[in-house]
Amino acid sequence: MTFSVAMTVNGKAVSGKVEARTLLVQFLRENLGMTGTHVGCDTSQCGACVVDVDGKSIKSCTMLAVQAEGTKVTTIEGLAPSADKLHPMQEAFRENHALQCGFCTPGMVMSAIDMVKRNNYQLDEATVRRELEGNLCRCTGYHNIVKAILAAAPAMKSAGV
Amino acid sequence: MTAETGIGARVRRKEDKRFLTGTGRYVDDLPLARATYAYFLRSPHAHAKIKKIDTTAAKAMPGVVEIFTGKDTADAKMGGLICGWVVKDKHGEPHKAPAHPVMALDTVRYVGDTVAMVIANSIDEAKDAAEAIKVDYEVKPANVDLARALDKGVAEVHPEAPGNLIYDWEIGVKADVDAAFAKAAHVTKLDLVNNRLIPNAMEPRAAAAEYDKGTGNYTLWSTSQNPHVLRLILSAFVLGIPEHKLRVVAPDVGGGFGSKIFCYNEETMVCWAASRVGRPIKWTAERSESFMTDAHGRDHVTHAELAIDKDGKFLALKVETIANMGAYLSTFSTAVPTYLYATLLAGQYTTPLIYANVKAAVTHTAPVDAYRGAGRPEATFVIETIVSKAATELKMDTADLRRKNFIPSTAFPYQTPVALQYDSGNYPPIIDEAIEIADYKGFEARRAEAKSRGKLRGIGFSSYIEACGLAPSQVVGSLGAGVGQWESAQIKFNPTGNVQVMTGAHSHGQGHETTFAQLVHDKLGVPMDQIEVVHGDTATTPFGMGTYGSRSLAVGGSAIMKATDKIIAKGKKVAAHLMEADVADVEFENGTFKVAGTDKSVPLGQVVFSAYVPHNYPHADTEPGMDENAFYDPANFVYPAGTQICEVEIDPDTGVVEVVAHTAVDDFGNIINPMIVEGQVHGGIVQGVGQALLEAAVYDKGTGQLISGSYMDYTMPRADNVPSFKLGYKVTPCPHNPLGVKGCGEAGAIAAPAAVMNAVHDALAPLGVKHVEMPATSLNVWQSIQGAHRAAAE
Numbered sequence: 029m030t031f032s033v034a035m036t037v038n039g040k041a042v043s044g045k046v047e048a049r050t051l052l053v054q055f056l057r058e059n060l061g062m063t064g065t066h067v068g069c070d071t072s073q074c075g076a077c078v079v080d081v082d083g084k085s086i087k088s089c090t091m092l093a094v095q096a097e098g099t100k101v102t103t104i105e106g107l108a109p110s111a112d113k114l115h116p117m118q119e120a121f122r123e124n125h126a127l128q129c130g131f132c133t134p135g136m137v138m139s140a141i142d143m144v145k146r147n148n149y150q151l152d153e154a155t156v157r158r159e160l161e162g163n164l165c166r167c168t169g170y171h172n173i174v175k176a177i178l179a180a181a182p183a184m185k186s187a188g189v
Numbered sequence: 190m191t192a193e194t195g196i197g198a199r200v201r202r203k204e205d206k207r208f209l210t211g212t213g214r215y216v217d218d219l220p221l222a223r224a225t226y227a228y229f230l231r232s233p234h235a236h237a238k239i240k241k242i243d244t245t246a247a248k249a250m251p252g253v254v255e256i257f258t259g260k261d262t263a264d265a266k267m268g269g270l271i272c273g274w275v276v277k278d279k280h281g282e283p284h285k286a287p288a289h290p291v292m293a294l295d296t297v298r299y300v301g302d303t304v305a306m307v308i309a310n311s312i313d314e315a316k317d318a319a320e321a322i323k324v325d326y327e328v329k330p331a332n333v334d335l336a337r338a339l340d341k342g343v344a345e346v347h348p349e350a351p352g353n354l355i356y357d358w359e360i361g362v363k364a365d366v367d368a369a370f371a372k373a374a375h376v377t378k379l380d381l382v383n384n385r386l387i388p389n390a391m392e393p394r395a396a397a398a399e400y401d402k403g404t405g406n407y408t409l410w411s412t413s414q415n416p417h418v419l420r421l422i423l424s425a426f427v428l429g430i431p432e433h434k435l436r437v438v439a440p441d442v443g444g445g446f447g448s449k450i451f452c453y454n455e456e457t458m459v460c461w462a463a464s465r466v467g468r469p470i471k472w473t474a475e476r477s478e479s480f481m482t483d484a485h486g487r488d489h490v491t492h493a494e495l496a497i498d499k500d501g502k503f504l505a506l507k508v509e510t511i512a513n514m515g516a517y518l519s520t521f522s523t524a525v526p527t528y529l530y531a532t533l534l535a536g537q538y539t540t541p542l543i544y545a546n547v548k549a550a551v552t553h554t555a556p557v558d559a560y561r562g563a564g565r566p567e568a569t570f571v572i573e574t575i576v577s578k579a580a581t582e583l584k585m586d587t588a589d590l591r592r593k594n595f596i597p598s599t600a601f602p603y604q605t606p607v608a609l610q611y612d613s614g615n616y617p618p619i620i621d622e623a624i625e626i627a628d629y630k631g632f633e634a635r636r637a638e639a640k641s642r643g644k645l646r647g648i649g650f651s652s653y654i655e656a657c658g659l660a661p662s663q664v665v666g667s668l669g670a671g672v673g674q675w676e677s678a679q680i681k682f683n684p685t686g687n688v689q690v691m692t693g694a695h696s697h698g699q700g701h702e703t704t705f706a707q708l709v710h711d712k713l714g715v716p717m718d719q720i721e722v723v724h725g726d727t728a729t730t731p732f733g734m735g736t737y738g739s740r741s742l743a744v745g746g747s748a749i750m751k752a753t754d755k756i757i758a759k760g761k762k763v764a765a766h767l768m769e770a771d772v773a774d775v776e777f778e779n780g781t782f783k784v785a786g787t788d789k790s791v792p793l794g795q796v797v798f799s800a801y802v803p804h805n806y807p808h809a810d811t812e813p814g815m816d817e818n819a820f821y822d823p824a825n826f827v828y829p830a831g832t833q834i835c836e837v838e839i840d841p842d843t844g845v846v847e848v849v850a851h852t853a854v855d856d857f858g859n860i861i862n863p864m865i866v867e868g869q870v871h872g873g874i875v876q877g878v879g880q881a882l883l884e885a886a887v888y889d890k891g892t893g894q895l896i897s898g899s900y901m902d903y904t905m906p907r908a909d910n911v912p913s914f915k916l917g918y919k920v921t922p923c924p925h926n927p928l929g930v931k932g933c934g935e936a937g938a939i940a941a942p943a944a945v946m947n948a949v950h951d952a953l954a955p956l957g958v959k960h961v962e963m964p965a966t967s968l969n970v971w972q973s974i975q976g977a978h979r980a981a982a983e
Contacts, residue, residue, distance in 0.1 A: 047313065049313065057217075057218075061220060062211070063211070063214075063215075063217070063218035064210070064211015064212065064213075065211065066215075066391075066392070066443075067217075067393075067473075068391045068392065068393065068443075068476065069476035069899075069900050070475045070476045070477055070899075071476065071899050071900050071901055073899075073900035073901065073905075074391060074476070074900060076391060103211060104209075104210065104211035105210065105211040105212070107210070108210055114206075114209060114210070118209040118210065121205070121209055122201055122202070122205045122206070122209060123201065125201075125202065125864045125865065125867075125868050127205060127208055127209065128444070128698035128699070128700070128868055128872065129390070129391065129392065129441075129442065129443045129444040129697050129698030130204070130205075130207075130208025130209075130213050130441065130443065130698070131213075131215065131390075131391040131392040131443025131444060132391045132443075133208050133209060134211050137209065153913065154909075156908070157908040157909040158908075158909050160907065160908035160909070161907055161908075161909065163908075164391065164900070164905050164907065165391065166389055166390055166391050166444050166446065166872070166876070166905070167391075167444055167698045167868075167872045168868060168871060168872050169868075169871035169872040169873070169874055169875035169876075169906075169911065169914070169937070170871075170875065170906075170907075170908040170911060171868075171871040171911075171913055171914055172867075172868060172871065173908070174908060174913065175913075
């Protein structure tokens with residue numbers, strides 16, 4: 029049995045047919061062809077699939093597509109304000125070499141933005157490390173990810189994002 | 190070229206924009222029209238006979254396109270997967286080579302072994318159908334305990350390997366080593382387990398394939414670190430598809446760490462089945478499949494003894510190791526515990542006599558092969574743990590004992606007693622720098638301060654040597670390698686002056702698109718944004734060996750340098766013609782050809798244009814075009830070295846170990862992009878810390894079930910398991926490659942486990958704890974503390 033779902037993804041109204049068991053991440057990747065959101069595990073541990081749903085940071089492998097009916101979803105593809113300008117968090121990741129293979133990166137960036145906002149743009153290293161609990165990276169050893177997030181917090185504040 | 194972008198500059202990566210904006214293109218991201226989806230039914234048993242497979246009901250399930258089993262592969266006369274390195278045992282006999290069928294035929298040999306391939310219109314339908322396949326297994330006893338794998342009466346994995354022994358191999362002269370031990374003033378003995386690890390690249394393995402009926406051409410997209418080698422294996426040994434009819438593409442690949450070097454069952458089946466199904470096939474591993482079936486790493490049981498004279502000089506080292514191969518011999522598995530392990534046992538020291546005996550065993554577990562460092566972390570762990578233990582026993586400072594035995598800088602090139610000739614190095618300044626950065630002098634004050642908080646603080650050293658950029662081909666061939674170890678490059682200018690750099694190396698996080706562009710930019714003066722590095726596609730790049738063993742810059746970068754030399758040489762001829770000068774008088778600098786001693790000059794861009802629009806051109810001795818190939822076969826390995834110092838604090842009530850500081854000082858030779866090198870070191874250290882404190886692949890010794898089969902059971906290092914790191918560099922350029930570079934990809938993972946464990950042992954020494962096995966989890970540490978308490982009470 030299939031269901032129709034409709035939601036707003038990165039500001040655009042989208043819809044599609046899904047099974048009851050279709051995950052939000054499957055809907056994004058398979059139905060919409062938005063492959064920026066990644067799947068790195070099957071137990072909601074790795075965080076490669078993190079997206080923003082109605083202002084909340086969500087692992088999109090843990091939410092059914094039908095549960096996202098009517099929501100506003102933001103993915104990694106929807107962050108950069110223009111083709112030649114990155115979001116301050118993306119820019120901080122680039123500037124601080126906070127990515128290597130790039131696979132965990134979309135989830136890291138999405139989680140990091142949420143972390144900065146939830147902590148009111150005030151972060152210290154211990155907080156960043158603790159809050160990265162839900163995101164695994166095998167390449168960077170986290171060193172530069174932590175650096176990037178600490179650098180992005182004031183940049184996001186001054187950019188008003 | 191400018192100082193901001195040339196060799197040695199911290200150039201921000203060219204590849205980052207696509208990864209940061211969600212526009213990277215990994216195998217699973219490929220949109221393939223009319224794609225089908227594959228799912229593999231796997232063995233739930235470690236060892237069983239397959240009595241019957243019934244796919245009738247499954248084939249009738251909705252959406253099912255086709256189901257294949259081992260019988261289909263046998264009927265098609267498909268070859269088995271190969272092990273590409275023939276190790277000869279101590280009697281000169283080649284290792285035992287059990288068959289490695291692509292799909293299980295009549296026996297399954299580990300949990301996860303491939304039993305059936307279901308292809309359906311959707312992945313959900315494929316999984317539903319797999320559940321309807323009925324397999325009648327006769328379960329047999331499993332052999333998963335490495336320490337006992339070679340004992341009499343243990344279940345045999347393969348009839349071709351009696352007693353589960355693949356080889357009994359040795360290096361060095363045992364009698365000479367025994368004689369040295371007889372004269373020793375002190376002997377330090379050590380028993381250790383090098384824990385089995387699961388690589389866990391964040392992108393699970395994936396494959397997709399398409400067959401073009403009209404041309405008979407196959408395209409296989411694979412998460413491979415070495416697409417040409419994968420194609421060669423599939424063509425020459427397994428599928429028989431001619432190389433020129435098979436294109437292998439490894440697009441963006443999300444980390445490898447060795448696990449994506451090898452030729453695996455699933456990609457083989459996906460490729461083979463594509464022509465039978467007549468539609469593209471996609472397969473992506475679920476994480477639980479990665480845990481079960483990616484080649485695992487390490488897994489040694491070792492006894493080592495170090496003989497020392499009265500002055501603290503090492504006289505001899507003796508090592509006995511049993512190495513786990515898993516259920517089948519993976520692509521390079523046999524070489525890892527021999528030529529990549531025992532040949533490294535000299536470390537940074539002048540130990541004149543070394544004997545190592547390695548027995549490789551098969552077990553009913555996933556295949557074991559190269560994982561970040563591959564043999565070298567295991568060697569470093571043996572050496573650096575036993576040296577620290579010796580220092581404790583001799584009541585010597587651990588750094589002083591190391592210094593006393595370092596190979597002096599005047600002794601290079603240095604011939605070790607275990608085959609390798611170290612090309613260059615200068616170890617004392619490295620440890621001095623590490624001691625300075627880590628404030629070793631202030632350690633006892635920090636230990637006392639920690640004690641006042643109820644914490645046990647310890648410090649540990651690890652001075653590693655690495656041999657990377659495996660080479661030269663002639664030597665590795667004589668040791669049993671089935672391939673050469675050169676690398677290729679092509680520099681292809683376009684008429685408008687921009688340039689494509691094709692490399693046979695493969696980037697899956699290493700940043701080659703930036704580092705390799707820096708080389709070309711620095712040498713030829715072409716702006717960075719006019720250079721595109723192309724890799725990972727057998728259709729567009731010259732045959733190459735791929736990326737592993739920290740080889741890409743030392744070997745692949747050197748090939749690029751050779752190709753730039755050819756461009757300059759040809760460019761000089763064209764420029765001489767254009768400037769009406771003698772070729773011998775033409776110089777090339779910063780992207781411009783000049784006639785020495787005159788103001789005549791012509792930029793490279795104009796020379797390139799002339800080469801493609803050769804109206805005014807030296808046709809008599811110069812072909813049109815500006816497109817040069819180079820192959821580089823190194824004269825030797827490169828030998829990075831370094832010292833790491835780790836400080837831990839342990840809570841004696843809970844056994845929790847916290848890494849509070851970690852310093853690494855490395856000699857990687859010349860550095861092209863320090864930002865990228867630092868990233869490699871950070872990541873390597875954390876993989877080493879993971880091995881030391883968190884990670885262990887655990888099989889149930891009775892049933893052979895993989896207990897650590899998910900991220901809820903296998904502890905990956907997280908951001909709060911590690912501190913920020915302190916790094917330093919010393920540079921002794923490699924004397925035999927054109928860049929003077931060594932390798933940096935594995936160093937962190939090679940050195941860190943011993944540094945961490947030496948710190949743990951140092952912290953626990955006051956309690957009387959002698960030895961903690963990796964991973965030093967809170968449970969392990971707490972139990973060790975309780976054991977020491979009990980021993981003290983008795």
